[in-house]
Amino acid sequence: MSEPALTIDEEQRAIVEEFEELGDAFAQYTYLLELSARLPAMNDSEKESCVLVDGCQSQVWLAVTANDDGTMSVRGDSDTLIVRGVLFLIVRLLDGRMPAEVASTPLSFLEETDLKSAFSDERIAGFASICATIRTLSKTIADSQGDDRQ
């Protein structure tokens, strides 16, 4: 797997700019629908091996695993299209990264776009739960890689 050209922070800035160019909240959410369509859906057996982040209104399934080359695989799915669109961006940001970089880089793109004002506190909390779950899993992988090197 080739090294990502941009850091997570650089990629986040690119996402923020993409959303700013779209204009109003309706256009931004419509874009999330387009992104949702590009996120591969998980089947039921794949979901069974995932971490379930159960929110008030939507469910999120996350699969965060180590690749043979030391990078991380990040995949996700949700029962709502809007969250699937956000998951597409998270996968774009984190899939194929080194776990140490994922564990140490806060995901701030949602708060830096107009999506923040469009997301309620509850939904921001849901996004925070997704990020916290990924960071915990990536830290576990990073720690286990450190153990392997000892």
Add this chain to the structure above:
Amino acid sequence: MNDFADRIDAIRGDFPILEQRIGDRPLIYLDNGATTQMPDAVLDALAAHYRTDNANVHRGIHTLSERSTAAFEHARRTVQRFVNAAESDEIVFTGGTTDAINMAARAWEERVGPGSTIAVTALEHHANLVPWQQLCKRTGARFEVIPLTPQGDIDLEALETVLRSQKVSLVAVAHVSNVLGSVNPVREIAAMAHERGTCVLVDAAQSVRHEIVDVQDADCDFLCFSGHKMLGPAGIGVLYGKRELLAELSPVRFGGEMVDKVSFAETTFEKPPLRFEAGTPNYPGAIALAAAIGYIESAGRDKIASYEHELTAYAERALGSIDGLHVLGDPARRAGCLSFTVDDVHPFDLATFMDKQGVALRSGNQCAQPLLHEVYGVQNVTRLSPAFYNTHVEIDSCVELLGRTVALLRAAR
């Protein structure tokens, strides 16, 4: 003929919050089941009290405290008149419906135990279910859930069977379901319960604005509601209790205001309602609630009721034009709200996109998880709940946008 349609511009003018845009779209506020907006008259009453009369109530001997106390007790009498309670002592101010039910359930604790039953219905809001469920867990009493008919009405035959076969201490029932909008026959339920010596608590949170709530006519033992669902502010609510019942119940909260004499060894308590109002009550909220009642009465309770019923029925008919939309329940009478699912569309996506187009709907489990999950087998719904300041044009716009949004979301799958 209801004259609301002719007066709607003037009525909407009393609610300046409605005259705004969300993004570049006019706000269409259809989440009144969650909270209603406050007219200027209520906001002005609240501000005026703080500007000219504000002081803590009871006990103070200075002028402002006397004015504040007089306004607070006037509010109690206003509520008494509004729900047709026999006496103002039967009106306890609380923080809201949830607070009122929790207080009642705590106070009821000394009356139940193993061998007795608390019955709720399958359509209850969590606020009128969990406090009773937990009471039963604490005391060993049986927790009985009265099922619904396929149409979404309370199965009165099942209730009768439970009342006949068990020692039911209390039936807790919503006057109007916050999900289905079913109007429940609380007078009939109270009569059935009283035949067996069972008390009845009515959750009137969803009915108090658009059903005539008359505690003497219904002959309920307790009734509770919130200010913020009837044009008042959040944080104020009411627990009505029959005088003789309130007099028998022990207080569940302790502190200032509710005591008579206190020594290091003993405390004696005030009579109801003060006995149940420990600490500084939300007197500004109560005063604003009285102003809200004044507004509702001047607008005409029966007119509000008939207009909102008609608007809800109009919305239900209009929603029928959307392919794959299913309204939950078909009760004998529906008031105030209706909830629906749409094939292949998640309520979260639907309500979010509607919000971006200026329409405030509510998605989620509506604080009624057992009803949705265990009775209807759905996880979430979208709810539309109009008020008398909404218009038929708004309903038309909402339904048109719903149709377009459903198509957009289906195309994105």
